[in-house]
Amino acid sequence: MSFSLPIFLFLGIVVLIFSFFTVKQQTAAIVERFGRFQIIRHSGLQLKIPLVDKIAGRLSLKIQQLDVIIETKTLDDVFVRLKVSVQYKVIKDKVYDAFYKLDYPHDQITSYVFDVVRAEVPKMKLDDVFVKKDDIALAVKAELNDAMLDYGFDIIKTLVTDIDPDPQVKAAMNRINAADREKTAAQYEGDAQRILIVEKAKAEAESKRLQGQGIADQRREIARGLEESVDVLNRVGINSQEASALIVVTQHYDTLQAIGSETNSNLILLPNSPQAGSNMLNDMVASFTASNQIGEAMKENKKKNS
Structure with missing residues (x-):
């Protein structure tokens, strides 16, 4: 009798221990009694009959x-491999169906x-498969x-x-x-080159225009200065021919002085002898005198003829 009490106590502890079990969070436990479905237990400490x-x-x-x-063929006879990721879960209220109606859910999915991919992709060309991949995913989800x-x-x-x-x-697509891309790059480079040529031509044309305008302004100012110089000389009794000759000779010597002040100048003024100014003045006076004589002779002939 003394041995039976500890045995019964030990058996009672074992039975008590095996009567409890735990179920983890987000997990459902299916309990059967003599091979027949009894109940579904969810997370926490649960009790069963040992x-x-x-x-x-x-x-x-x-x-x-x-x-x-999945490997399948497109409408334009190109073999392509698709990877479809399916996210799913067991419905909490349909744990019974998920456990008893379907042995291998992965194989079923x-x-x-x-079935769906091999029905949809052969209707599309390869480029459309890339564009309409979301449509393929939606078709798979709906099916x-x-x-x-029904399987939970x-x-x-x-x-x-x-x-x-x-x-x-x-490789062919690449x-x-x-x-x-090379064609597009070449087009952009050609456009850029054409723009550079056009802009360069515009810049050169503008430069020439400004240069011509500058020369014209310079000559206009020179003419205005000569006119003023002649007027000043006329007021002191020097006629226009002598004044013009004097201005030319003065500019000649001013030019020689300017050349002499430049140490690295390569300009040579012809004629450049000491008598050049005197000769130039004599030639100009003679030229003006001959011109006046010819003008007077032409006026006399016009008078006689008239």
């Missing part, structure tokens, strides 16, 4: 992700993704929602995360893209 009740399994209620890689809802799964989101054409096609 040797009668058994935890048949646990399901995570967190959002899970399944990546599916994969089959539906294959999975209809199919997996909620499809949160589907994403086409990668599109990988055949390597040869990818060459086409590079050629287009």
